Amino acid sequence: MQYQAPVDDMMFLIKDVFNLEQRFKGIADFADFDSELYAAILEEAGKFSTNVLQPINRSGDEEGCQYDDGVVTTPKGFKEAYQAYVEGGWQSLTANPQYGGQGLPKALHVLVEEMFYATNTSFCLYGSLTAGAYHLLQAHADDATKDKYLPKLISGEWSGSMCLTEAHAGSDLGILKTKAEPQEDGSYKLSGSKIFITGGEHDMADNIIHLVLARLPDAPAGPKGISLFLVPKFMVNDDGSIGERNAIRCGSIEHKMGIKASSTCVMNMDNATGFIIDGPHQGLRCMFTMMNLERLSIGLQGIGLGEMSYQQAFDYANERLQGRAEGVEGTAPIIRHGDVQRMLKTMQCYTQAGRALAVWLGAWLDEAFHSTDDAVIAKAQNMAALLTPVAKAFFTDIGYEVCTIGQQVFGGHGYVREWGMEQHVRDARIAQIYEGTNGIQALDLIGRKIVANKGAFLSELLTDMRVDIEGFSDSAQKSLLIEQLNGLEDLSYKVVENFSDDHDKQQYIACDYLHFMALSLYAYLWLKMAEAGQDSKRESMEFYFKRLLPRAYGLKKSIENELGL
């Protein structure tokens, strides 16, 4: 089954639902906002997904990455696809034009990322880490470093990796042990071992620029003693040419449940040469500025794989004949059975609402990075901070669920590898774990994004939403939505008022709270899409309110029980 890029639905979001042209009017960087260009980019991204990425997705899963004495070989076809990816300019969409980037909005890029994750999650991860690296350098490196590294990272000629996790330090980075010794020439010698490094080694790019968290000899204990270093696989000469091999080497790769064509590396440093970014002990601060983009990107893995699984399940349900149905002579396609319809509609409603939230969040990120108005920036930063953990965790929890439903539609054929439905499930599963587990996202949401600002971010968001909702036509769903948002607000304030210092209680409810909030936001987005869209959107909206939103009632009750409310 060939992937069909949902370009119409995507442009519907950009134009009709969020009217980004209007919204970005005050931003000079987006002065050349051009819907037709954006649609053309999405069309091209769709072709790239279908023609280049999808054909090597299953073979990549079967073959996996191979490790031999420090060298990692990607599956057949990956090198050529990566070359085409670089030549097509797909690495540089949102990067700074000063260094060769295209300066396009994140609100557009999320849709491209969705397509690439949909058709080849393993492949997509290499570029995602490269983008993480260059955005981080854009924000924190000095000019000389930027000039030296950014153009090749932005083009994709070189790739990037983020070396954070150590065997004993995953969610708790504060206890990491990798050491960095200052040298007389201003560089550092790094020693230590990192694990779970996505794209830490591979054969697709000429060089790999590792961004490594480590401790200086005089570093204070804990998270405040972590510094960030740029450690190239090959040293880069002053003229930009590639120099000698640096002492950072891949010790092995992991054998995993999925994303088998993505190399997950143990990276060993033995006096590897590194260069400090943004001064001593600034490591975690630097990482935090990047996290929103990376976390949203991983969220899109959930949306993309959910869309892919949906398209295949929908096609299969139309073709597979089992059982009888009214008005069908002989055996009916299984889509005629109500339970199958319920499954398909569930997949579709979750995926499309997620896509809308991604564009919405992308637009806040665009304002945060590109606006010159301090008030706009401050608000956009708050909204991005609030919505990012929701997007990362809910997109991926639901992505896994949606892929599991898609597999179920195929029955036994969903369990055999041949049809590819089980690969989506295996590939989707990691997104709930890496880039901060979804438990960590939930703690981030309730602790840093709700309690720490006493609910101010949420209030800001709800105020906007309520103004918007005021303009919606009256309906039973509108009343339900107003009630739902009031419930979200009340519950959040009760947490702020009564449990600000009770970290245990916050932990007990964190995941349920995140899901409860996400389901409430999806209700808003569905009504907003129904207002802007055709009958099919209205039908989906009705299904969402009827069948999926009720999940939020159970979550609310569970939270209230835990809090004794």
Next chain:
Amino acid sequence: MQYQAPVDDMMFLIKDVFNLEQRFKGIADFADFDSELYAAILEEAGKFSTNVLQPINRSGDEEGCQYDDGVVTTPKGFKEAYQAYVEGGWQSLTANPQYGGQGLPKALHVLVEEMFYATNTSFCLYGSLTAGAYHLLQAHADDATKDKYLPKLISGEWSGSMCLTEAHAGSDLGILKTKAEPQEDGSYKLSGSKIFITGGEHDMADNIIHLVLARLPDAPAGPKGISLFLVPKFMVNDDGSIGERNAIRCGSIEHKMGIKASSTCVMNMDNATGFIIDGPHQGLRCMFTMMNLERLSIGLQGIGLGEMSYQQAFDYANERLQGRAEGVEGTAPIIRHGDVQRMLKTMQCYTQAGRALAVWLGAWLDEAFHSTDDAVIAKAQNMAALLTPVAKAFFTDIGYEVCTIGQQVFGGHGYVREWGMEQHVRDARIAQIYEGTNGIQALDLIGRKIVANKGAFLSELLTDMRVDIEGFSDSAQKSLLIEQLNGLEDLSYKVVENFSDDHDKQQYIACDYLHFMALSLYAYLWLKMAEAGQDSKRESMEFYFKRLLPRAYGLKKSIENELGL
């Protein structure tokens, strides 16, 4: 991590919660009911699980079954384990003593099955299919056939397979095409191709007895034209010795997401010799008598893998150090974090309630098979009919969810193959699909088990439960439970009264209804366990009512919305 058979919890169910000795008093077949013997059997089953099955579980997954020109080779160690399984008498626990069985209660056997599934699901499936075959022959074959085949199937020297599915006929068996031509000697020649045949071919037993659904030349169309045939891999001579190879051959095996050490075969018959069981066109009727046992067995796969995943996650959470916690110097074990506790308690509460439901259902099956009192048999049959689809679907949906949570507790280490947590997820996933997809279970529940008898089975069950609940000590949870069961009853009667002929509506709500009922039954079982047990059971019960039962509220609302109530 070595599996710890939860024998104490199991004996707590047999003795304290359900008091099976008392319950089985009127059944002559269980006159020698002996709690100490049962505990000893469970201890031995635990040792077999830990010493024989668990050690070849991960290697079996890595190696998988190999196919070469019709021959299937099981992974290293499987043949020896199977030999030990046969010699240990593990195949024959519930079988008829007349043919060498041990005649033990199903209510005990479910616990043994749980352990075997927990430690090696792939291995366990071969025996499960053999049991399916011999129970079917016990019920429907003539004496000569029983004498010839049962002793070797019951001992496990020969294994069994159930050949139902064809490429175009899965959930809809009525359209299957395999043909059976009557021969002058009273036998039949079968031709056709079956797919997804678990244990259809392997190298562990001397013979394989296939039970095959096929059509006679004069068969009516649809499900009423299906007959059942015994088709041995090797013909069996009158003296019981093995004769010539029959024309049923394995054409290939599937490459699957999980249960990789279980062979899933395409079985081709080209004029294979078969013997009809129970006369023409009785095939589906025969299968239906077996389905309860097979479906419960597959349900136990969910419970077993959930327990295994829980034990590993619990151990890991006690050992893995990340983050701070009050009262802990330095880095705390992650079990000290509330979100991890929530995950572990969720796993435990679902798994233990499932185990209780399995024993409860097992006892009904025992009464149905072994009582001599017609009233007891009739009621037990009704209860088994009602509870079986709930057990199969909910145990396996929740088993998959629980294994996914267990994997999450491990973070990135849960995603790599090394720790085995991801194998549980992959192995658990199939149980939602085979032996009737969980969607089919839900339709069976609402259509055949609720609507068809106008809610009579449910009423019978609720009447019993209410008498029982009357004796429980007063508590907030008792009131909630009474309310919950009233809600279940009301909703069920509304479906019976208003939607008996509306198959679409039944389909739309079927899965949510099944989960809603299961969560309600689990609430009853938790209160029942808390009444009979220690403080730890009370704590778990409170957690269940506080955090997990609320899920049922959302489901109820979703169903009511769909029905316009």
